[in-house]
Amino acid sequence: MTLPLIVAKSLRQHLLSTVVTAASIALAGGLLMAVWVVKTQSNDAFTKQNAGFDAVLGARSAKLQLVLNAIFHLEASPGNLPWTDYEDIAKNAAVALALPIAVGDNYRGYRLVGTTTNLFSVEHAPGRKYRVAEGEEFAAGYMEAVLGSFAARQLKLKVGDKFHPYHGLNFDEKQKHEELYVVTGILEPSNTPADRVIWIPLEGIQNMKGHDAKSAAEISAVLVKLKNPIAGRGLELMYNKQGNRLTFAWPIAQVVAELFGKIAWFDKVLELVAWLVAAVATGSVLASIYNSMNERRRDIAILRALGARAHTIFLAVVLECAAIAVLGMVAAFAVYLGITGVAAHIIRTETGVVLNAFAWHPILAWAPAAMIGLSALAGVIPAVKAYRTNVAENLVPVS
Amino acid sequence: MPLLEICQLKKSYATPDGGTLVVVDLPEFKLEAQTQVALSGESGSGKTTFLNLIAGILAPDSGSIKLNGLELAGLRESARDRVRATTIGYIFQTFNLLQGYTALENVLLGMSFGPGADREFAKSLLKRVGLDAKLNHLPRQLSTGQQQRVAVARALANRPKLVLADEPTGNLDHTNAGESLKLIREACRENGAALLLVSHDREVLAQFESVQELGKLNRAAK
DSSP states (O other): OHHHHHHHHHHHHTHHHHHHHHHHHHHHHHHHHHHHHHHHHHHHHHHHOOTTOSEEEEESSOHHHHHHHHTSOOSOOOOOEEHHHHHHHHHOTTEEEEEEEEEEEEETTEEEEEEOGGGGGOEEETTEEOOEEEEOOOOTTSSEEEEOHHHHHHHTOOTTOEEOOEESSSOOGGGBOSOOEEEEEEEOOOSSGGGGOEEEEHHHHHTOTTSOGGGGGEESEEEEEESSGGGHHHHHIIIIIIOSSEEEEOOHHHHHHHHHHHTHHHHHHHHHHHHHHHHHHHHHHHHHHHHTHHHHHHHHHHHHHTTOOHHHHHHHHHHHHHHHHHHHHHHHHHHHHHHHHHHHHHHHHHHOOOOOTTSOOTHHHHHHHHHHHHHHHHTHHHHHHHHTOOHHHHHSOOO | OOSEEEEEEEEEEEOTTSOEEEEEEEEEEEEOTTOEEEEEOOTTSOHHHHHHHHHTSSOOSEEEEEETTEEOTTSOHHHHHHHHHHHEEEEOTTOOOOTTSOHHHHHHHHHHTTTOOOHHHHHHHHHHTTOTTOTTOOGGGSOHHHHHHHHHHHHTTTOOSEEEEESTTTTSOHHHHHHHHHHHHHHHHHTTOEEEEEEOOHHHHTTOSEEEEHHHHOGGGO
């Protein structure tokens, strides 16, 4: 009971420095946890995200560009392919479903993606299809649109609302199309990039006024679901090795993993920065306690005069440092939720990929353990100073 | 057997010029259990060093300090801490109360390192010194006289066999000094503790039946 009392009293007596030091631990700990969780979760989310498809067929290009454009609705389209290529792959015995898409327009920055109503039969996750939560599906050939849940919320569009598409993938007020589309439905949230897309009939994009006339017989890509994912190897050989006109991006996870492989150095830098911040914060615990040792000498001498052993004082100082870290790490979870929440919002807005700040990750256990351990370790230096405090000199003047 | 028996006790300090300053050189001193002795001593007579040697806060250069039959001079620091925590109460001129702790917590700390915290006994001690209404007051919320009384209660908290008092009335006015001295002596008597008090105040010394002059006992002070 005595040690906790001594530690609690000391924390309270040095309240300002306790709060400031704990705050620096909170910021560092929160940053460390957030960096790790955002990094790991985005890596997992992107590499495991396939929106319900196994492969993408598109014009000859880099696989990554094709996947980013067709699955994540990022990047520019690498080019179009003739409708007949869609018909060919759709008939292939290895293919369970082929979904043609056409891109090229937007509404206030949110992409319009033309496709068929087969979209609504795709399972984006086991047992979960792209389902209209409000209203109804669009009808082929009509100027109707079904909005992804995130796009609808951000654009504040509801069923029955009408809008004019804009030409291009980036919003430019001068590029307004004449056609007027009506919102017939809103998709239920799928936590896939489809949530931030405006889905319209394929013919809508193909026949939009102002588009090149030959685009009426072209599409941007084909999203492919295979009967057996292994069958992708044969198609890859056929399109990528034997042919030279098209690219078959398969498997999607591996293509995205290559992207993360390329930016792995950035992850390392981020980790290093986070660890440096954590080291500086634990150093601040050392500095804070060490700098206050002069004003603590008298109290230490009094405690020793009352019979406290030197190692009790040593332990009290180490525990005080650990206690500051404990307080800081409790607050660090609030910082972590704040940073992760902002990061998740940005990633969702930009890519449609959803991160969950409340999901368990081992860093949430070992970062606090590491910070508390490092702080206690940092406390050893002032603790040694406390251990060596000359009792007689600091108690009363020698007469 | 005396409670405290000192023989050929020496303590010196190194001086800045590389020399040695002998502060205590005391051939012999004895104190019986449950007795009260005052030591008179002027500044420089080595009285605080002498009390710190008895309390085990300082280790002697040579000589013997037997307290309750236990030789302190040969003990390691941690063992001396243990003796101090269980056998000795110390009242300082400047009280040395811990400023962040309440009166009750200060007294509880006086027993925590020895026999262990006994809240009821701590309260009874504070009641004995007239502070039962100030248990949760911090030292700065108490008058000087009240702070002195907390220090007295704390010195008795570990049920010591010996209470050392170093100029305990030095910071008090005339009225408070008289009352405080009376309280210290009565409280020691009631708790069966011997009292060794050092002071240079003639009025304080006059209250004691047994007064010894440290200046004469300590050869280093001559």
